[in-house]
Amino acid sequence: QQPVQSPQAVILREGEDAVINCSSSKALYSVHWYRQKHGEAPVFLMILLKGGEQMRHEKISASFNEKKQQSSLYLTASQLSYSGTYFCGTGSGSARQLTFGSGTQLTVLP
Amino acid sequence: SAVISQKPSRDICQRGTSLTIQCQVDSQVTMMFWYRQQPGQSLTLIATANQGSEATYESGFVIDKFPISRPNLTFSTLTVSNMSPEDSSIYLCSVGKDSTDTQYFGPGTRLTVL
Numbered sequence: 001q002q003p004v005q006s007p008q009a010v011i012l013r014e015g016e017d018a019v020i021n022c023s024s025s026k027a028l029y030s031v032h033w034y035r036q037k038h039g040e041a042p043v044f045l046m047i048l049l050k051g052g053e054q055m056r057h058e059k060i061s062a063s064f065n066e067k068k069q070q071s072s073l074y075l076t077a078s079q080l081s082y083s084g085t086y087f088c089g090t091g092s093g094s095a096r097q098l099t100f101g102s103g104t105q106l107t108v109l110p
Numbered sequence: 111s112a113v114i115s116q117k118p119s120r121d122i123c124q125r126g127t128s129l130t131i132q133c134q135v136d137s138q139v140t141m142m143f144w145y146r147q148q149p150g151q152s153l154t155l156i157a158t159a160n161q162g163s164e165a166t167y168e169s170g171f172v173i174d175k176f177p178i179s180r181p182n183l184t185f186s187t188l189t190v191s192n193m194s195p196e197d198s199s200i201y202l203c204s205v206g207k208d209s210t211d212t213q214y215f216g217p218g219t220r221l222t223v224l
Binding site for chain 2: 043
């Protein structure tokens with residue numbers, strides 16, 4: 001099953017913070033976060049592994065709660081360049097492929 | 111990180127025809143994945159392609175419609191056969207060892223079927 005992302009969309013002012021959540025009904029081994037700008041391919045942000053540490057990419061960080069089968073992406077002091085659609089991709093069991101959430105559209109306004 | 115190229119970058123095709131999309135990687139990779147992304151939607155896995163074996167298709171996708179070749183560790187093709195307007199999508203290839211490894215995406219092929 002597809003992981004559930006929330007919110008579906010968020011609009012921020014430059015400098016504000018945002019949190020994007022990803023929740024799965026399956027036990028997770030990994031959570032991958034990507035950002036996709038319109039007309040472009042998804043760009044890898046970070047990967048969180050079961051038993052691993054919270055990750056950070058510039059002013060973007062993410063956590064992984066294995067028990068709750070959830071991950072959250074934290075965007076701090078957002079910049080205009082953060083605008084795009086954020087996808088989580090989850091890996092579970094012995095599956096080699098990822099299953100992607102429905103996406104969260106983030107818009108950062110000046 | 112892997113550098114991935116796809117050809118063509120976009121195409122407009124007539125109903126009933128077929129299009130073959132190429133994916134080239136700058137290094138040898140074990141796993142290659144083909145995704146479809148319909149307008150405004152998420153990424154849906156079509157199939158996983160391993161070199162030297164048959165591709166593994168996800169539910170809802172069949173080999174007759176989406177034949178895949180994987181002749182070596184740096185190259186794969188996806189053919190969209192007997193196209194209909196419902197096949198209009200972006201098709202992306204990606205590479206990664208497994209679900210605990212980083213997966214990188216190619217730039218995608220934007221397909222429009224008239």
